[in-house]
Amino acid sequence: MKKEDPPIYASGTLLSIKHIISECRSFEMDRLEAGVPKIMAEALHPDNISHMITFIIKTNIINSL
Template identity: 80%
Template sequence: METSINRIRIGYPSLTHQYLMKKEDPPISASCDTLLSINHIVSECRSFKMDRQEVGVSNIMAEVLHPDNISHMINFIIKTNIINSL
């Protein structure tokens, strides 16, 4: 869990950056047709809107990663099952 949160904090989880190692095109959000990034997933993506609301994740990354709110982020990455992709 710590590793996942740290990858989110630095903005380089495997989910959004493994294409660099594989020499592929960057991933695109299927629902939004925009470049996939951790910021997009956590604060913008339509696919995760309900999940964000249900676990109380803010749309502002600084608030999401604040130590007082980190439990919401943990709940979000578990609920959306992106934990295995980080």
């Protein structure tokens, strides 16, 4: 949203919402434990917002967003 390039993640991948939710293997177990669906539309659905918040806080991704 800032009109600047997204940060580069440790693996050399662009840090994006799509990468965090559906592609990043580093966070796969954390996503499962938080109950975040791997399909983007489902993960961002209002019914899953509490799962997303739990995941973001637990993984400390909030500091990278």
